Amino acid sequence: MSGHNVLQEIAKTTELEILDPGSGGTIAVDRSFGICPVVTGGAEARKIASPQRPGIIISICLKTDGGDLTLTGEGSEILNSGLGTETTATFADAGDLLTLISIRKGSTICWSSLASNGVAMS
Numbered sequence: 001m002s003g004h005n006v007l008q009e010i011a012k013t014t015e016l017e018i019l020d021p022g023s024g025g026t027i028a029v030d031r032s033f034g035i036c037p038v039v040t041g042g043a044e045a046r047k048i049a050s051p052q053r054p055g056i057i058i059s060i061c062l063k064t065d066g067g068d069l070t071l072t073g074e075g076s077e078i079l080n081s082g083l084g085t086e087t088t089a090t091f092a093d094a095g096d097l098l099t100l101i102s103i104r105k106g107s108t109i110c111w112s113s114l115a116s117n118g119v120a121m122s
Contacts, residue, residue: 027048035059042067046069046071048060048100059099062091065092068091096118099113
């Protein structure tokens with residue numbers, strides 16, 4: 001694999017879609033560049049697994065809207081939006097999207113918001 005096209009090679013060889021674990025479940029983070037389309041059937045919550053290393057990129061989107069989705073971290077890590085330290089991301093409408101990257105913050109590894117479309121952080 002050549003350095004100039006590493007992202008294209010990863011995208012071709014890795015299954016990108018991560019299965020929605022269902023209401024109350026934890027979204028597995030077993031690859032970078034994964035996307036988890038979530039379907040809600042009322043107000044539901046999900047957790048995102050703690051990152052094991054910095055540099056992992058993952059996206060969560062609300063595929064269909066049967067109710068709001070509340071996303072929190074699995075452990076003590078935070079969802080660091082850059083605007084402050086938040087612990088919750090709320091998806092209200094189909095198409096809402098949150099892309100996270102794992103970063104080192106002090107001695108911990110946490111999720112930081114890379115991009116957001118329609119997701120409220122609190």
